[in-house]
Amino acid sequence: MDIQSVLQLVINGILGGGVYALAALGLALIFGVSGVLNLAHGEFLMLCGFVTFLGYDRLGINPFLLVFLIPPVFFALGYGFERILIRPLALRKEHVRLASATLVTLGAALIFEDVASFASAGTEFDKSIGYFIGSLTVGSVVLPSLKLIIFGLVLLLMAQLAWFLKYTYVGLAVQAVTQNARGAQLSGVNTATINGVAFGLGTFLAAAAGALEVIHSSVSPLVGLPLTLKYLCIIVMGGLGSFAGVALGGLIIGLSESIVGYFTPAWGQTVAYLLLVGVLLVRPKGLLGR
């Protein structure tokens, strides 16, 4: 296997891992702060994919413009989601709270999925934007421009998030709660608000990923749960409470899928989950988990 093929695989892997990491980061944020396993996370991705598609298909707006227009709305959506469905559970005993949250988010996921399916009955069930930019080629290595742009956007969003977490009060509060909720509360952080913000941000990231997803591949009403699951893998692998870990996890899964997939497509998809179990065996706290 020649060096250029290897190079191609690595590039594909990295580009693929980017979008994974983005949405996974959102889920990690929510999970880290609220300790809630949000089974509806992928649904927001799906939903935003839909809206983006409609914006492009019906109104003919440039999809990349939509990437900037629509996801911010989902911040509000996520915040409201937490406000209405998650906050009421806050006072319950730990395992009861976890159970209730699982139920609530699961139910929400079912609703989103079914309504989306219903809405797309008769029209195209699977939304995908026919948008294309010619690729660059270096030697025999192809650099898919669209994915490069998307990867760029992913990096941009991640940088913004990092900045937000490091230099804003709310961001620091988010981190504090992630590290030690009780401690943060005692030192005067309003954890309720922070939970809301975390859900808003997380949902925003999922939405962004959804918009990008519908541009470079496609989104159907049923992608929610499976995607959520993949993101869960990534954050468990990367390590709870470690946002760098999530990025790393996304990258690893992207690369492993690309490289293993070359030799055997079947196991290319499985490797992500195998890696997860492997990581849990040697490092129960995840690669960069504390």
Added chain:
Amino acid sequence: MTDSLSRAPLKPAAARGAPLISVRGISKRFAGLRALNGIDFDVAQGSITSIIGPNGAGKTTLFNVIAGDEPPTSGTVMFDERPLIGLAPNEICRLGVSRTYQSVRPFFGLSVRNNVLVALLYGRRAVPARGELDERMAGILEFVHLAGKAERRAEQLTPLDRKRLELARALATEPRLLLLDELIAGLTPTETGEMMDTVRAINASGVTILLIEHVMKAVMGLSHTVIVLHHGEKIAEGEPQAIARDQAVIRAYLGDAATAVIPADT
């Protein structure tokens, strides 16, 4: 009750006997900060020893190390000539070390009876026979004044009763060493007196007691030996009266009072 407070501490039954537990060079670091730094001390068989010190001195961390909840960074703990470090908490419990928690942690969802039953069934070397079990249960609940409340859920208990329950649960494991973490803090004078009597009674029954306490009356009234921790170091050890006069100790407390913040060892 008040007179029980002023009563002079009883001499340790076997104070001169071999130490039941001896702590050597225990250090514990959390990411950077040193919670404990080279702590050494012995607790004599059958004695009551108090550990005092300002918040953040590392008292609870020390308990956690002894109980096996947190591995120390270095150092050893010998319990009755047996090394404890490296043993799991449940093993240590079965060797005869039991504890209560600074902020009470009963099994809130379980009945008082089941709280104690867990300790009775799992906390001791041998699973006791049915008949003996009920007898023990009744005895313990009687002893801590919870006899009437066996079927209540722990979450329905008053703060005092929760402390009693913690004590009952600890006793059920038939400990030889009992670690009491601020058992008395937050009680009314009457309750305090009563609780002190209970502790004395436990000790009289041959259980060695190591306790963390802020309430000075209790410390002075109960202990044969007092150990003072400050910023993870042992700064003094001795008879209660001696400690009360110790300059280092006084400085530690006053100096600390100025910079008091939220307890780090919660």
Added chain:
Amino acid sequence: MNRSPRRTPPVAALRRALATWLAAFALVAGAGAVRAQDTPSEIRIGATVSLSGPYQGIVGPFGKLASAWAERVNAKGGIFLKQYNKTLPVKLVMYDDKSEPTTALSFYERLATVDKVDLFIGPFSSGMNNAAMQAALTHQIPYFIPEGNDAVLFDTPNPWRATATAQADAEYQRLSELYARLKGVKTFAILARDNLHEIAAAQGFANRLKQSGYQIVYQDVAPKETKDFASIILKIKQANPDVVSVEGLAPPWTIQFLKQARELGLAPKDVVVSHMPVPVIRALGDASENVIAMLWSYEGDTPDHRELDELCKAAGIERWQYSEAGVRFVTYRWIEEALKRAGTLEHEAVRKAMFEADFTLYGGDRVRINEKGYGSLMTYPMQVRQGRLVSLWPLEHGLAAHAFKDGRW
């Protein structure tokens, strides 16, 4: 129950509980007990449709399609059955099977016993049919399979089921014939989505190509979950085939493959996609030009074509968007033929007629059922021109009309 007076003796509570059970029990029993009279007043046809679950995107609107067909038949007064010497209207009873075999099975039981249907139209996919078929066997009710042509359905004896379509591995026969006579292609790459039907169909395609002396330079199966095809595409590029064929029932899968193939500069002479081409066309835009698709009907101007189009219009769908509509159309036609032939609703007679049915479609394609239960319907090759689908069939017309994609995306 909780509003009952205080301190009710347990026995009373129990009696109430028992009563509830018995009531439910009696209800079902009663529903079952309603006997169909000797001369039926209608033809009761039972079916489930995947109104939810993974198959919704493929067959979701076919509930409406079936109703549209029933209306058209009933508008003509129904179907004449000579045993009763009158034309009976068609009555459809349908449920949503959630795309789940277990649900399908229990609904077909319900259709047989509660709704007392005279014949079944099967659900979508071999998996669901395989489960649901058992109801047909238990209750000896003729079972018309619309989509489900994989060996798994036919290797166990069950005289009550048959399909109008040919076995899965014959699905590409017409395209194979086309390529057999087409100049300028030698090597093929065939990728199938990891699923019972796709694998069989792709394998059949490969075999037929080999028979006509062509070379399969790449053949593999990729999981349903695959979203990133870059590695597979790289491998196909290295094999450098003239034709790339993607066999996947689910559009997103095919869409993602094609988008990425374009992105990564995979430029074969021809690109073949199976099933559901419309979403693919939309997703690719202009790049879909000259993509070859396999559909269950083709563009033409026979009465059958017109009727099919009217059915689809009545159901509010576009024919090309739900390619399987073609199969449904044939199945309805087949049912009419079988009933006329049988001239009765008596199950055994209808079953016989189901196998003996023999009719032609689109002015030329003969549909017959062989003794195993397979039919003779196959997919028709079509090609995209300016976002529309044009037929590459009949064969001669196809050879003339075919244009190579030649890597133009």
Added chain:
Amino acid sequence: MRLRAFLLPGAVLLFVLGLPLVPFDARVYVMQELTLLFLYAGLAQSYDLVGGTLGYINLGHIVFFGLGAYTVGILFNVGVPLAAGLLAAIAVAAAFAAVVSIPFFRLRGAYFSLATFALVKLMEQIANNLRGLTGGSSGLKILAENRVVPTYYAMFGLLIVAVVTTLAINRSRLGLGMKSIREDEAVARDFGVPTMRIKAQALMISSAFPAVLGGLFVWYINFINPAEVFGLKMALQPVAMAMLGGSGLAIGPLLGSTFLYGLEEFIWTRFEHLHGAMLGLIVVLVGLFMPGGLARLRPVERLLERLGLKEDDQ
């Protein structure tokens, strides 16, 4: 236990056992509906040993179902009789449980749920890839003709065993240990509870039931594929049912599965669209307003008390 406690269960028992003997047209349909109900109830009940009593929300419970289904299916096709196959299924599931409990039970709370959820997908894909053994996505067909009545009885019997096991465990030393872990794992360890061992035991016990159910399922439906027996929705069903009914109570999963299954049946036969949404809404409402589940609602509690079926979960 008081005699009256046996009245309602007795009545149900009579009804279920008698049903196949009563001749009426919809008999088979009703039996098939009940068979599926028993299946779900059995899954929910066995799930709740870990989810309710131990307090670890195991979203991967269905993995054992799939393992059982494939073990029995594969063995059946090489001529191993069903009974032997079922025993093998139990062995396989228990062994698997023992193995995964080592890495997975080092995780707490949602972290655990999350990992077990991923396990479902892993198993699906492995089953897909081991074509030679499982038939991959083409599915596994077994050549037993459909046996409605035996499956009906077998699944009902298994459900009863599951309920009895739950009751027994809730009263046992092991059960108390499990509850203490649910309430506060660290404290439980401090008081001598060997948490790792107990968690492993709990998982192994709860894994036996789905394994057998899976075996019966393949025998009943004759054709399985990975997407179905390792399905995500399928995985979440028992969890939702147990919580809906009342996690931690033996009666809970029974109530939950009966209610949810009945509701589903009702919705699916009455409405043409948006079933999923309706179901989802119910699930949401339960999560929001009934943390204790049906069984802990006042009126239900009172009724249970009157029927002598009230259990204490303290």
